[in-house]
Amino acid sequence: MEDKRIGVYICWCGTNIALMVDVEKVTREMAKIPDVVISRDYKYMCSDPGQDLIIKDIKENNLTRIVVASCSPRMHELTFRKALKKAGLNPYYFEMANIREQDSWVHTDRHEATKKAEALILAAINRVRYHEALDSRKVEIDPATLIIGGGITGITAALEIAGSGEKVYLIEQSDKLGGLAAGLDLTFPYLYSAVQMLRTLVRKVNTDPDIKIFLNSQVEEIKGYIGNFEAQISSAEGKETKLKFGNIIVATGLKTFDPSGMENYGYGKFPDVITSTEFEKMLQDGLIQKKNGTEPENIAIIHCVGSRNKNYHEYCSRICCSTALKFANQVRSQLPKANIFELYADMRAFGKGCEEFYASTSRKNIKFLMFDQENELPRVMESEKSDRCDMLIELNEKLSGKAVLVPADLIILMVGLEARQDVKHVAHATGLSICGNQFYIEKHPKLDPVATTTYGVFIAGACQAPKDIPESVSQAKAAAARILSTIARGSVEVEATTSCVNEEICCGCQTCIRICPYSAISFLEDKKVSFVNEILCKGCGTCGSGCPTGAIKCKHFTDVQIFSEIEGLLNMSYSMEEIKEA
Amino acid sequence: MENKPKLKVAAYWGAACGGCSVSMLDVHEKLFDILALADFVFWPIILDTKYHDVEEMPDEHIDVTLFNGAVRNSENEEMAKLLRKKSKILVAYGSCAHMGGIPGLANFFSKEEIFKRVYLENESTFNPDGTVPQPVCEVPEGKLEIPVFYNDVLTLNQVVDVDYYLPGCPPQTERFLEVFMAIATGAELPPKGSVVGARDKSQCDECERKRTDNKLVKKFYRPWEIYDDGESCFLEQGVICMGPSTRSGCGVRCIKGNAPCRGCYGPPPDVIDPGAKMMSAIATMIDAKESDDIKKIIEDIVDPTGTFYRFSLPAAILRKKSIYEEKY
């Protein structure tokens, strides 16, 4: 083995680490470990001066391996790899010890936390000795893009990409474009007409020569990898089309919650209890009326239906409050004399212009009543003749603490948003993961919200979590921009930490082939050995653990690398002395 | 080659069965070719050379010592150390010297448990005074000594430095001949610590049974539970076979005899613990997702250690049962 010259860098992260870990002591201890040439501590390793420190050391002391002990590798591993690359060192000659998220932030005993930090860093030092230089690979990009979902998000993304002359295939499950937005009348907070907005967009899409639209269609299985996907599109009439494309945007959106299951609101029981979607339709048709065609005197709008409640969805559906305010405004302008009640749990009118919208609405003689969303949902019940209204809503008004009865002739349930039934199908076809709420998971919630862990597959709009139109649109454009940039480059770099087969060892037992979730492993009949397509391989390493001969190597997670890590972690729990012998 | 001095060879046995020696004798008529190239300076099963002659030899006097058998008692260890000192090349010959072999299964039990079974609680033994053998024993005529029985079985390289490993239980005679001739004719030798007389690729590479990628197992069978079709991969029939994590070189002899491989040829290069590797692989073949279904399938793997470590327990990461066994 070539001689290992290891540089160890321990980060204070201001006081985040230094408060709970004796950084200076650890730095001194690590300097004693064999092969460690430099051991330094620094206030913020991730800062430019921090990175420059490493780069300078690499050049001046020709370090061959770098260990940084700071925050989680999920935070800054790439940052530091880039720094190594800058210094002319292979980025994979790097290992990170997580002494913040998994040490200083979670422990209270400084001595123990310091001991643990030593163990974690020693493990990293042991491991980095066995790191191998890996080259990230370039993949050619097919410029066409597949967009799943013809809602406002999909449409926007399509126009964005086609706008720069690239081909787009737009797949819509229903018989028309527009998605949820198509069902809206006006939009909050500025009361623009959704209908008009969409009409212009749809016209553009339909006339754009670079956008091919598939209505009533579904994506079956998607094969391939970034730059070189291939999919089968099947239409309701059973027409099948094969498509080739380089990137995918999943913009499947969400659907509205069905309140039939909530007996307290009597949806389905009382004809004039309707959902916000049905009310939008009513608005679009321009006439607010009861089923019997008469005009309602008392209109109640109930918030958080199906949202923010353990029995339904714990999350906030994000758009209902502002929509409810929009309804109040529209009702008030059509029925100046009507009694309008907003039954809410919390008023969440956030976002540009929305709080102001709330304020202006509340000045329009609207009664706001608060209820306890967790423990006591309002209850809709029959009224007596004497009540002079069709229905009564019973609730404990939270602010006054009084039990009140609200008269109502028309009740609008502000139904939340939830995942569509086919979410798993799409996830499987595109290789996306789904979170507990059945939303697609982005690559990084803060730093990479539209990318996913599958290269070449992006998510935009409400399918990632409930969103209003501006958010969806900006995500659509973000995703489009990401894709356009890769198209412009013509190729992308993909992860190098894949598996590979040592043909000298592989005995052709074929155990690995069905283990691979990506069918990346095939059997070469001529050589009688297995073969890993490293572009299909996502580097999960399961094949390596399933290989009985040790022929499969999981790059960057090899047996010896993990073993050395184990030794480092455990020998620490004896004493520093022991290791120095070892 | 005539003028080249003849090779000085020694053969010895630790805790073994003698099969290794037989495998060397099984060169049959070729014995004469061997004797043309080498003088056996020590080979108790065949020759009248004396133990103390070895002690009197200068260090590294012997060119090659083929040591078979595991280290089970003090005498095995002493002989191993003596022969190491007297030999230029020390070869661990056969599974026992290599990995502990079948005697290594004793690492399931303590010395006391073994004595108890053999001498004290044994159906055919009448032993009212509870006599057990003693390393040193007073008899009317004086002291009698026998070697100290160790608490666990050790591989040769756990007591001395080993140059090469020639695996197999016993090694295939042809492999022994090849290696012997290579050494005797002064061929270039592989790096110290190498396995010789076996291939890097595992059994499957030589196995003639039909194999597919369908290694999904819904039930494991014990050999008597099914009628082996004699043609398709044992694993694909649900019969556990150590073939995939066992070097080839034996000529897939067991499998040709319709018996699944038990791993006597040891792991391919870089595999530290063949049993663990095979467990890892076997587990992935289990075709179930629910814990209870998986457990049910695993029930049929009745003796994991005895199956996956049949020949290699003393060389395994867990080389013996925890003597401080935990009750639960």
Next chain:
Amino acid sequence: MKRTIIIDPVTRLEGHGKIEIILNEDGDVNNVYLQIPELRGFEKFCEGRPVEELPGIVTKICGVCSGCHHMASGKAVDAVFGVEPTPTAKKIRELFHMAHFVHSHIAHFYALGAPDFVVGPMAPAGERNILGVIKKVGVEIGTEVLKQRRLAQEIQDLIGGHQTHVIMNIPGGVRKGLKEEERKDIEEKAKGFVEFARFTLKIFEDVVLGNKGYVDIILNGPYKLNLYSMGLVDENNKVNFYDGKVRVVDQEGKEHCKYAPPDYLNYVEERVEPWTYLKFPYLKKVGWKGFVDGKDSGVYHANPLGRLNASDGMATPLAQVEYEKFYSVLGGKPVHHTLAMHWARLVELLYSAERCLELAQDSDITGKELRTKLNGIVGEGVGIVEAQRGTLTHHYWTDKKGMVTRVNLIVGTTNNHAAIHMSVKKAAQALIKKGENASEGILNMVEMAFRAYDPCFSCATHSLPGHMPLIVNFRDAKGNLLRSLKRDG
């Protein structure tokens, strides 16, 4: 001035052991201890294994007679499942067993036994080995010896799947059948064995019986013990190696007992001595009286001589003729001259060869019914076969899933442990006088008593073969070690 003699190792033994011969002050033999310094503990570590795996594990008790262990084990396992193998399977097993005997008996006679007679007990040590024998009888014969042994092993390899550690047995039968061309091949080889066995007997007659000195050593040398004899016999009390009942005859040849395998515990018992790892079996009904022979001592021997004594003859024609000659020359049944063992072994060699041929010509042998259907697990089983070196008993207990809970083994050489012990003592007492004449030749003659048994201590100790220091210590009456003598020093 007294001297100490050390002789080590007693070579040409497929086994591991150590004999201490302790002299008194006058240099006469005071006592002898045969010490077995090894134990591997198969009886313990077979526990917890699936019983069907045992035939593959116990072969490792001994690489010299692993085939016998495989057979005894296979039978014990069948019993655990409560089945008999199919006729074809049974014959295939016996055919293997016969080939195993042929190869082992050839090896012992030429490599281990013959040197004493063909080369001569007084010949220099360097020549008293198989190479010396070959020099004496000529290379072409030597080559023939190795060839016949090879052919016998090729049969084992063919049937057993291994030439050493066999894997053929599976509960209720065998894993693999015989093809017609394979049968033919075996038949041809078997014919050769018969011829070679007769040729070997001829050599024995010429070289040994033809030599007054040797005959005198056999008949009148200090190599006689009056012991019970044990051996497996068929329904006609003819010698059988694979199957039947165990028969024991007394010093006069009268039947002492005859038992079926499952009953062995009523007839055989073992004793533990603190100075050796190997136990001493004896006849339970007679009891242990120490290391003495005679009717009142339960000590017995089970080996070629014992088997011939315990039977009423051989089941094959040519061997029967030799059997009769054997007893007429040695003065009637039973024979108690230890060295006659070598001759008895050759009679057995001829029987094995003939039986091998019979089976190879049996039409069943190529049958397709290889396995008896299993139904349920009985949970206990005993399997007994004859190993080259004595009656071999395997006894297994399992739980209802067939996992081994207990194992008991009484193996070939163990049966003869006490007998060997006594033979060596007797020889030593007769040959070593005043310690002064402990020449190499004399001490080799002490070893001959030992070697006749072809003792395989790898079996006996379930341990390894190894060197066998024969230590002759001079001790004073109080037992203090004075000096020792090196045979080759």
Next chain:
Amino acid sequence: MEYKPTILAFLCNWCSYTGADLAGTSRLKYVPNVRVIRVMCSGRVETTFVLKAFREGADAVLICGCHPGDCHYHEGNYKCLRRYLLLQKYIQQMGIHPDRLRLEWVSASEGNIFARLIDEMTETVAKLGPCEVRKTMETIM
């Protein structure tokens, strides 16, 4: 000095390691007895790793992966579950207490669950006392 068990934990990158990070970003507190190794998927956790951990002196080994159905690589966690169950049978045969090896599903959002798990497991293992595997392997005769 009172006995402090060491738990070696293998966490999958996408769910469990992220969950452990979340425990940190949420400033949850738990005992410092766990030492974490990050793997991309619990499916990479090989029997050898677990045995090595015991051999090197871990008092217990914890494997965490995504909840069934949520595996970032579709089914890695199921493969892990199978290996775990076979390992359990094996280590018990080798005299190691079953509570010393655990497999738990921890999602990226379950920082609190991770913190509680470490506290609770540390307590259990502390009750068992030191794991003697390392000692056993190092003593001969």
